[in-house]
Amino acid sequence: MATLINFGQISRSLISPGTFPAVVAVIGIALLGIFADHQNRIVSEQALRAQVLAKINLVRAKLEGNIHGNAQLVRGLVAMVAAEPDIDQRRFGELAKRLFDGTNQLRNVVAAPDLVVTMVHPADGNERVVGLDYRTNPAQREAALRARDSRRMVLTGPVDLVQGGQGLIGRFPVFVGDDGGRRFWGLVSAVIDIDKLYRDSGLLEDHGVEIALLRREAPASAPFFGRQGITEEDPVVMDVSMPFGTWQIAAVPRGGWDGEPGNAWLLRALILAAGVLVVIPIAFAGRFYAQRQRNYLALQDSETRLRRLSNRLELALSASHIGVWELDLATNELIWDDRLSDIYGLGGSGGPRNYRDWLAVLHPDDIARADADFHRQVAEDRPHSSRYRIIRPDGTVRHIRTHATIVHHPRDTPRMIGAEWDVTDDVTLNKDLEKAKVLAEKRSAQLEAARARIEHIAQHDALTGLPNRRYLDQELERLAAACARDGRRIALLHIDLDRFKQINDTLGHVAGDAMLVHASQVLKQNVRSDDFVARIGGDEFVVVCVGRPGSDNIEEIARRIVREMRRPVAYQGHQCRFGVSIGIAVEEGAGIDPGRLLVNADIALYRAKNRGRNRHEFFDEALQAEIVRTKKLADDILRGLERNEFIAHYQPQFDARTREIAGVEALVRWAHPTEGLLTPDAFLATAEDLNVVSTIDRIILEQALSQFDRWTASGLLVPRISVNVSARRLRDEELIDSLRRLDIRPGVLSFELVESIFLDETDELVRWNVDRIKEFGIDIEIDDFGTGYASVVGLLKLQPRRLKIDRQLVQPIVKSVRQRHLVESIIEIGRTLGIEVVAEGVETMAHARILEKIGCDKLQGFAFGPALSAAALEDYIRGGSWRAAS
Numbered sequence: 001m002a003t004l005i006n007f008g009q010i011s012r013s014l015i016s017p018g019t020f021p022a023v024v025a026v027i028g029i030a031l032l033g034i035f036a037d038h039q040n041r042i043v044s045e046q047a048l049r050a051q052v053l054a055k056i057n058l059v060r061a062k063l064e065g066n067i068h069g070n071a072q073l074v075r076g077l078v079a080m081v082a083a084e085p086d087i088d089q090r091r092f093g094e095l096a097k098r099l100f101d102g103t104n105q106l107r108n109v110v111a112a113p114d115l116v117v118t119m120v121h122p123a124d125g126n127e128r129v130v131g132l133d134y135r136t137n138p139a140q141r142e143a144a145l146r147a148r149d150s151r152r153m154v155l156t157g158p159v160d161l162v163q164g165g166q167g168l169i170g171r172f173p174v175f176v177g178d179d180g181g182r183r184f185w186g187l188v189s190a191v192i193d194i195d196k197l198y199r200d201s202g203l204l205e206d207h208g209v210e211i212a213l214l215r216r217e218a219p220a221s222a223p224f225f226g227r228q229g230i231t232e233e234d235p236v237v238m239d240v241s242m243p244f245g246t247w248q249i250a251a252v253p254r255g256g257w258d259g260e261p262g263n264a265w266l267l268r269a270l271i272l273a274a275g276v277l278v279v280i281p282i283a284f285a286g287r288f289y290a291q292r293q294r295n296y297l298a299l300q301d302s303e304t305r306l307r308r309l310s311n312r313l314e315l316a317l318s319a320s321h322i323g324v325w326e327l328d329l330a331t332n333e334l335i336w337d338d339r340l341s342d343i344y345g346l347g348g349s350g351g352p353r354n355y356r357d358w359l360a361v362l363h364p365d366d367i368a369r370a371d372a373d374f375h376r377q378v379a380e381d382r383p384h385s386s387r388y389r390i391i392r393p394d395g396t397v398r399h400i401r402t403h404a405t406i407v408h409h410p411r412d413t414p415r416m417i418g419a420e421w422d423v424t425d426d427v428t429l430n431k432d433l434e435k436a437k438v439l440a441e442k443r444s445a446q447l448e449a450a451r452a453r454i455e456h457i458a459q460h461d462a463l464t465g466l467p468n469r470r471y472l473d474q475e476l477e478r479l480a481a482a483c484a485r486d487g488r489r490i491a492l493l494h495i496d497l498d499r500f501k502q503i504n505d506t507l508g509h510v511a512g513d514a515m516l517v518h519a520s521q522v523l524k525q526n527v528r529s530d531d532f533v534a535r536i537g538g539d540e541f542v543v544v545c546v547g548r549p550g551s552d553n554i555e556e557i558a559r560r561i562v563r564e565m566r567r568p569v570a571y572q573g574h575q576c577r578f579g580v581s582i583g584i585a586v587e588e589g590a591g592i593d594p595g596r597l598l599v600n601a602d603i604a605l606y607r608a609k610n611r612g613r614n615r616h617e618f619f620d621e622a623l624q625a626e627i628v629r630t631k632k633l634a635d636d637i638l639r640g641l642e643r644n645e646f647i648a649h650y651q652p653q654f655d656a657r658t659r660e661i662a663g664v665e666a667l668v669r670w671a672h673p674t675e676g677l678l679t680p681d682a683f684l685a686t687a688e689d690l691n692v693v694s695t696i697d698r699i700i701l702e703q704a705l706s707q708f709d710r711w712t713a714s715g716l717l718v719p720r721i722s723v724n725v726s727a728r729r730l731r732d733e734e735l736i737d738s739l740r741r742l743d744i745r746p747g748v749l750s751f752e753l754v755e756s757i758f759l760d761e762t763d764e765l766v767r768w769n770v771d772r773i774k775e776f777g778i779d780i781e782i783d784d785f786g787t788g789y790a791s792v793v794g795l796l797k798l799q800p801r802r803l804k805i806d807r808q809l810v811q812p813i814v815k816s817v818r819q820r821h822l823v824e825s826i827i828e829i830g831r832t833l834g835i836e837v838v839a840e841g842v843e844t845m846a847h848a849r850i851l852e853k854i855g856c857d858k859l860q861g862f863a864f865g866p867a868l869s870a871a872a873l874e875d876y877i878r879g880g881s882w883r884a885a886s
Helices: 002-014 020-083 089-099 138-150 194-200 228-232 264-286 293-320 338-344 355-360 364-380 424-459 469-486 500-507 509-525 554-565 594-610 621-642 684-690 693-714 735-742 764-775 792-798 807-814 817-833 845-853 870-879 881-885
Strands: 106-113 119-121 154-160 166-176 183-193 209-215 236-242 245-253 322-328 333-336 384-391 397-409 412-422 489-498 532-537 540-547 569-571 574-576 579-588 616-618 646-655 661-672 676-678 721-725 749-754 779-785 802-805 836-839
Touching (some): 020 209, 020 236, 020 245, 020 264, 089 106, 089 119, 138 154, 166 194, 183 194, 209 228, 264 293, 322 338, 333 338, 333 355, 338 412, 355 364, 364 384, 397 424, 424 469, 469 532, 469 540, 469 594, 489 509, 489 594, 500 509, 500 574, 509 532, 509 540, 509 554, 509 569, 540 554, 554 579, 554 616, 594 616, 594 621, 621 661, 621 684, 646 693, 661 693, 684 693, 693 721, 693 870, 764 779, 779 792, 792 817, 807 817, 870 881
Parallel strands (some): 661 721, 749 779, 779 802, 802 836
Antiparallel strands (some): 106 183, 154 166, 209 245, 236 245, 322 333, 322 412, 384 397, 397 412, 489 540, 489 579, 569 574, 646 661, 661 676
């Protein structure tokens, strides 16, 4: 029974009104502690993420700077290679060596003209790379072709290198030529040492975090740097901008995110202490609940408010690592909480402290300023705020920020209550960021200087130091715009050195280079100070003069340049002489076209060379009209070939003694749709420029052979037919094959070679073709004999079937005994060598009788008949009208 009574007493005590608030308080404090602990973990993880982000941000900046810097250096080399497409290993090594003089991560660079590696720097240790063909190497082909087709840099890697090790490979396409005709030259590839890149970018340093790199385009793929499973641990991720795309950098703290916050147990202890402080008074007061119900209710309300305020304060202080202090301004007694003691490294056993204890831990350099700030703010009775350094007992220096305010109470001495927090990490981060900024600015300045040097090299000729074609194009565009605004004119002098090739061929390229340097100096000395002088290639220069119309004498400048260039130049005991031809084009006003200026000056230069060189010529309307006429004639010739307008006419040849038909010469005529029938002197020169004379020769040959077959089939007796063959046709490697396909009967065809193309030292292809022609049974004739270069020795070598005396020698024989003896001597040479002689230009029967008397074999001229069409010639032969005339 007693036991039951005791149990009942215990039950009543547990559920008594005085005990119930204490139980609720315990439960509330427990829940609040759980929530505070959870929030503390969240805040701790956020702070940890901020620290990890700050660390990898520095790594990212270095990585981006290093890769962008390496790419910029190689782009400079690419610009130099594009400016010197004929670059060799020695020159490439000189240019590439400059890339390695600074701080970078380049391991080697190679040049691959036409996608085959032929140049490498440094050469030592990279011999295995030379000869590598990107088109056939499976590991290199795709990236190389992608760089060529996209015209942009392609960077791959990390990859295994042919010469050993791993690296990033940047492939830069190189295009040469001007904007109107740029062509693909090849690739310049640079290998970035991957280990040095990681090291210089800080990836290999111990930051207290684990870092991995992966490609943003394939985030699901494994990292190519760092631990493989890091992407599955909720890492901090940051993009790394690259010239070729984007990488991602991922990081987690070493040990992961689940580590215990450093202040966890302190927070729990504070919550527990607060709970004890709250629960004990509540439980004690509960005993007197019945007697002091009203007082207890009032006290309970007050304690509840105090608990809430205390909890909020404790949570805020714990989450922000802020220490609180209180200073009695009357006694200088100083009270620190435990967090502040931890910040100062003094622990909780420091005992009573005062203002001087605080001054003692300050950094010597900050004591005077901090003390003055404190006393000034106390004197002014305003909030105190300051920053200073402290020296902890272990010797470490920490940066502290403090904020305090003065509290006045009627029944208490004035007190200053303040809070302090450690900002060392922020200061360190700011310093690191400042250093990174300074480094980046320095690197940017270096890159800008390198870009300026590369730009200068890319715009100037390496030999003479003059601006090159690229610079000229830019300057012409600028000057054209300026002259369009202010009404000035531009005069462009296109200068070409005469006889420069002979100096180069006889004394060597070094002498040629010396002459080019001399020429550039002469140009600079003989133009005005504000004139623009450029070397645009080989032995060609350009001078650009700008001025008001009529205010300068361009012709005098041209004469002075021609005169000074003709002076001899001494070189290693030789007197080198050369001249210049100058073409001048002038434009003014708003319609200046740089491209047209260059073309017009080039046309005028062509005219100067054709008129004897060592002179200047202006581009004018007459020259423009001539160009237009020549262009129209060229277009008509090409159109005439397409429409089969070129036809054969035939001039008969006669036996000098019997006056019988001995053969015909096929002559080309152009049946022009508007101009009528044109002879070769109206179009042959332009046809030679168009390189279609061989085509015309072939057309006339095929027509003549076809017509000869028709005459033979109809019973018309034409013993043989001769056609003209140009020098270009004789040098055609396909000539013999084309003749073989025509199935020519031996003895019925003769090829007439003009004497001006038959030299004693004929090239081997011509001699070989002539020998094969003879094997086909085709006779060889020398046309226009007596006006060219052939000698008796040349006749012996060629052994032609016949030669034709030029009409200039034949026509005077009626009145000039001396000219008659000359022709008789040529006939005698032919008779001695067993060569038939044909006389051209037989205008009268008097000519025919004299030529017959002195032994000429064949006659051809208007005395017997002009060149006729095939039908007219057939009527002429059948009619036999020449017999009566003779």
